[in-house]
Amino acid sequence: MRSDGEHLLGTAPAGGPCQRPVAEQILTGDFQGNVFLGEITLCQTGDTCTPSRSFPVMLVYNVEERALGGVVKLEDDCESPALPKNRMLVLRATDQGAALTPPVAAPAPEQRQAQAAPPPPPSGGAAQVAAQRRLEPVDVAATLKLGQSLLAQSPIAASQQFQLVLAQEKEKNNAWALTGMGVAHYLRKQHPEALRFLEQARSVGSGAARAEAFFWTACVKRTAQESRLAQEALRRALAEGWSPPEGNVLVERELQQFSNEGALYEAQLKQARGRKRVQGRESQGAGSASP
Structure with a gap:
């Protein structure tokens, strides 16, 4: 080390x-x-x-x-x-003074x-409980904002910010942070992990946070070529009030991927693009730098 x-x-x-x-x-x-x-x-x-x-x-x-x-x-x-x-x-x-090293070899019986x-x-x-006790409190809104802005450049660095939020005792079920973790795994092509975090975000979130989790679930399912499930997740996102945030590079890229599928998602995309997300205190979603 x-x-x-x-x-x-x-x-x-x-x-x-x-x-x-x-x-x-x-x-x-x-x-x-x-x-x-x-x-x-x-x-x-x-x-x-x-x-x-x-x-x-x-x-x-x-x-x-x-x-x-x-x-x-x-x-x-x-x-x-x-x-x-x-x-x-x-x-x-x-031993005293040694650097931390992983145990790469089995010790002798007497050791x-x-x-x-x-x-x-x-x-x-x-481990998570211990982290909550030792971790200094963070500015949740600012940490989420930083994590969301880092997603497009470095999903790993972004996930570290979301982990900081989730390590706080009162934020262990923060739906925006859980969705951010899901998106970070999705961007790294780790789809099973992404779906686990997004499922948790959907179960604990409400309103815009729940809608955001449904949108990214649709993206994961589309990438996995599970069109029926992707359509259902996108429909649920729109039913929960999801709309594309302005200037969000990741979301625009995903919407383009949906468009590339032809008429399959045409009606849903038209509905989504016909909306304008209201600026306010809610997080503007994964990939955005706006709180």
Whole structure:
């Protein structure tokens, strides 16, 4: 591990549980207080799993144990040789003064008890709860605005902002942040993860936030060539009052993709473009810099 101020980089040596042919940088991100927000690259196993992929992570630093820990959300039905079954990633110092390093090799039998990993967290997201306790309060509106403006340039950086919002105790079900996370995964072609966040946003959101989640669900389904489900999601978005925000590059790009499908979405697009979103306190949606 090496750091530059709040920025942290981690490199895995050749070999290890992922059998890397050469040393590779696998961890990058920044600290926000005692919480690390970033991205980790891991190998995966499973019939339909991507062999190696990068995942956003939120890790909590434990000062007493000098360790970083948190759960990594792999693809559905996938496992990683680098993680235990509970998918809890723990990076910690092995002796006083050492840098944090991942456990890439199994310890000798006589060392196992001394180097045993911390017990798995209880159900309910212990890492997230710990993050909520340690993370400094954020300006939710400003953080959402920054995340939305970053989506078009850097979905990973955008997701870090949305994670900051969701880590706040009172904002753990913030529909705009959940939708932002869904869009960030969608832009990175991680559709199962995108749909999970968007489904959660639809279940907890109302009004404009719920409509926004339905619109992006339609985009994911269209990309997956599930036209019937895309049409239904777009219809629901319009029924909830969705309209395209002015000057939103991502939304305009998606509307053009719908148009490219020919007459399939023609009536719905005509209805959407006939509306004008009212400017106000509501977020202007993913990809917009307007709160």
